[in-house]
Amino acid sequence: MIKKLLANVGSYKKDSLMTPVYVAGEVALDVIMPLIMAMMIDQGIEKGDAGVILRDGGLLFLLSLLALLLGTLGGRTAAIASAGFARNLRHNLFTRIQDFSFSNIDRFSSASLITRMTTDVTNVQNAYQMIIRILVRSPLVLIFSLVMVSTISPELMTIYLVVLPILAIGLALVIKFAHPLFLKVFRIYDKLNNVVQENLQGVRVVKSYVREEQQEEIFDKVSEDVYRNFTLAQRIVSFNMPLMQFSVYTCMLLLSWFGAQLIVEQSSLTTGELVSMFNYTMQILMSLMMMSMAFVQILIARTSAERVVEVLDEESDLKNTTDPLTSITDGSIIFENVCFSYANDKDKLALAHANLEIASGEVIGIIGGTGSGKSSLVQLIPRLYDVIEGHVKVGGHDVRDYDLAVLRDQVSMVLQNNVLFSGTINDNLRWGNEEASDEEIRRVATIAQADPFIQEFPDKYDTLISQGGNNVSGGQKQRLTIARALLKKPKILILDDSTSAVDTKTDRSIREGLKREIPGTTTIIISQRINSIEDADRIIVMDDGKINGIGTHDELLANNKIYQEVYHSQQKGFGEGEE
Incomplete structure (x- = not known):
C-alpha cells in the first residue's frame, strides 16, 4: 500500500527530501541550545561573569533565529510536497475511475468514489505532511535528547526508561481500538454522501411529492450514526492527552526530586545541568506528544489510504487486447448465442442465447416490457459490458478485438436519461466532435429538432446549460443529446428510449431527419411506442431476456402475440384519447 501511494509523489520528490534535511538542522540547533544555556548558568550567572552571559546569550539568540529559518523552510517544503502529492493522487484516482466499466463503478458507488477523492485524499495528504516533518523531527529530538540526558546524568536516564514504555503501550492500545471505528465512520460517510447526492439529484421529485421531512429524517439518521461512531473513536483517542500529561508531570516530579539530591548530596550535577535536563524533558515529552498526534492522524489516514489504494488497485474488467483493431469497416452487427449477466452469474441472465444479424445501414426497432433485456442487448454493442458467453460482432469482428475508444467513437448511444x-449548448454539442463547425452543429441540431427551441433562447447556441441540464425540459435535453450523438458521425446510432419525452409529431420528424440525413448509418431505436x-x-420483440420475435411491423402484427397485445393496447388508448 505504501509503495502504491509513494508512486504519486512524482515531481515533488525534491521538496519531500528537503523537508527532513531542514528539520534535521532545526533539531540539531534545538538540542544544542539547552547545553549552551547550562554553560551560561554555571559559568556566567553563578560566577557573575557578564562576558560569558553576553557571549552565550548572543549565541542562543543567533541559534534561535537560524532554527526559526530552518523551521520555516521545512514547513514550506512540507506544505508544497503534501499538496503536490495530493494533487497527483487525485489526478491518478480520477484517471483510474475514467477507465472503470459500469460494473466497476457499481462496485464502489459514485458517492463512495467522491468521498475517496475528497475526504480520504485530504486525510492522506495531512498524514503525508506529518510523516515527512513531524515524524522526522520528533524521533530525532527524542533520540538526541535522550543521548544528551544520558551524557549529563546516567542516573536520571532511568526515569525515562521507566516512563517511556508505559506511554508507548498506552498509545498502541489507543491505535488498536480506534482504527476499526474510523474505518466504520468512513463507510458511513459514503452512505451520507449518497443520501445527499440522491436528494440533490432528485430535488424536483422530493418537492413535488412533499417529502422534505422524510428526506430530513433519513439524513438525520445517517448523520447521527456518523456522530455516534466518530464520537466513540474520538473518546478513545482523547486518552492520548491525559496519558501524555501524566508522563510529563511524572518526569518533572522525579527529576526535581532526584536532581535536587544529586546537586545537594552528591554534587554530581550542577544547577545549569538540571535546568538543561528540564529542557530536554520538555523536548522529549513534546516530541512524544507530537508523535502521538501524528499517529492519530496516520490512524485516521490509514483507513483513508486503504480506501484510496482499493480504487487504485481496481482493474477495469473491460480492457483492450494486445493488438486491438483501430478501424471499423461498416455498421453491421451480429449476435452469436450471446448470454449476459450483470452479476456475472450464468444462473442470473439478463440476456439469454441471443442470435441476431443486422445489416449495415439497416433501421432496427426494439420493443418489449420493462426488464425484457432491451437495454442489455444494445449496451453490449459499444462494449459497455462484456458478454459471459457468445460473441457480439461489429463490422465483422468481435467487439473485444477493437480498441475501446475507436469502438465507442463509432457507436453513438443516446440514453433516455x-x-x-x-x-x-455549443460546448455540450461539441462533446460529439470538438472540431465541429457552427454549420455542422446547426445541421445536427436541425435533424434532432433542437434548433427551433435553441433559436428561442436569447443567447441561442451560447445559452448556458446548468449542471445536469436542469434549466431545459426533458424533451429538450433528449433532442440535444441526439444532436450531440449525430455530431460524431457514427457508423451505428443507438437511441435507447431517447425520444420518450417528446411528442409524437417531433418524434416522427426526428426519425424522418435521421432517415434522410444519415441513410448509411445503422440505427437502432428502442421505444415503448409502436408508432416510433x-x-x-x-x-425485434424482447421478452424475459430473450428475442421473442423479429420482423416488419405487418409481419409481427400478424404472427407475434406480444407485439399484437402491445399494439392493440396502444391503439385502444389512442382511440380513447381521441374521443
Missing part, C-alpha cells in the same frame, strides 16, 4: 454538462418504430426495416 442522458446527461448534459455545465457550459453552453413501426416504419423500421425490422422490429
Whole structure:
C-alpha cells in the first residue's frame, strides 16, 4: 500500500527530501541550545561573569533565529510536497475511475468514489505532511535528547526508561481500538454522501411529492450514526492527552526530586545541568506528544489510504487486447448465442442465447416490457459490458478485438436519461466532435429538432446549460443529446428510449431527419411506442431476456402475440384519447 501511494509523489520528490534535511538542522540547533544555556548558568550567572552571559546569550539568540529559518523552510517544503502529492493522487484516482466499466463503478458507488477523492485524499495528504516533518523531527529530538540526558546524568536516564514504555503501550492500545471505528465512520460517510447526492439529484421529485421531512429524517439518521461512531473513536483517542500529561508531570516530579539530591548530596550535577535536563524533558515529552498526534492522524489516514489504494488497485474488467483493431469497416452487427449477466452469474441472465444479424445501414426497432433485456442487448454493442458467453460482432469482428475508444467513437448511444454538462449548448454539442463547425452543429441540431427551441433562447447556441441540464425540459435535453450523438458521425446510432419525452409529431420528424440525413448509418431505436418504430426495416420483440420475435411491423402484427397485445393496447388508448 505504501509503495502504491509513494508512486504519486512524482515531481515533488525534491521538496519531500528537503523537508527532513531542514528539520534535521532545526533539531540539531534545538538540542544544542539547552547545553549552551547550562554553560551560561554555571559559568556566567553563578560566577557573575557578564562576558560569558553576553557571549552565550548572543549565541542562543543567533541559534534561535537560524532554527526559526530552518523551521520555516521545512514547513514550506512540507506544505508544497503534501499538496503536490495530493494533487497527483487525485489526478491518478480520477484517471483510474475514467477507465472503470459500469460494473466497476457499481462496485464502489459514485458517492463512495467522491468521498475517496475528497475526504480520504485530504486525510492522506495531512498524514503525508506529518510523516515527512513531524515524524522526522520528533524521533530525532527524542533520540538526541535522550543521548544528551544520558551524557549529563546516567542516573536520571532511568526515569525515562521507566516512563517511556508505559506511554508507548498506552498509545498502541489507543491505535488498536480506534482504527476499526474510523474505518466504520468512513463507510458511513459514503452512505451520507449518497443520501445527499440522491436528494440533490432528485430535488424536483422530493418537492413535488412533499417529502422534505422524510428526506430530513433519513439524513438525520445517517448523520447521527456518523456522530455516534466518530464520537466513540474520538473518546478513545482523547486518552492520548491525559496519558501524555501524566508522563510529563511524572518526569518533572522525579527529576526535581532526584536532581535536587544529586546537586545537594552528591554534587554530581550542577544547577545549569538540571535546568538543561528540564529542557530536554520538555523536548522529549513534546516530541512524544507530537508523535502521538501524528499517529492519530496516520490512524485516521490509514483507513483513508486503504480506501484510496482499493480504487487504485481496481482493474477495469473491460480492457483492450494486445493488438486491438483501430478501424471499423461498416455498421453491421451480429449476435452469436450471446448470454449476459450483470452479476456475472450464468444462473442470473439478463440476456439469454441471443442470435441476431443486422445489416449495415439497416433501421432496427426494439420493443418489449420493462426488464425484457432491451437495454442489455444494445449496451453490449459499444462494449459497455462484456458478454459471459457468445460473441457480439461489429463490422465483422468481435467487439473485444477493437480498441475501446475507436469502438465507442463509432457507436453513438443516446440514453433516455442522458446527461448534459455545465457550459453552453455549443460546448455540450461539441462533446460529439470538438472540431465541429457552427454549420455542422446547426445541421445536427436541425435533424434532432433542437434548433427551433435553441433559436428561442436569447443567447441561442451560447445559452448556458446548468449542471445536469436542469434549466431545459426533458424533451429538450433528449433532442440535444441526439444532436450531440449525430455530431460524431457514427457508423451505428443507438437511441435507447431517447425520444420518450417528446411528442409524437417531433418524434416522427426526428426519425424522418435521421432517415434522410444519415441513410448509411445503422440505427437502432428502442421505444415503448409502436408508432416510433413501426416504419423500421425490422422490429425485434424482447421478452424475459430473450428475442421473442423479429420482423416488419405487418409481419409481427400478424404472427407475434406480444407485439399484437402491445399494439392493440396502444391503439385502444389512442382511440380513447381521441374521443
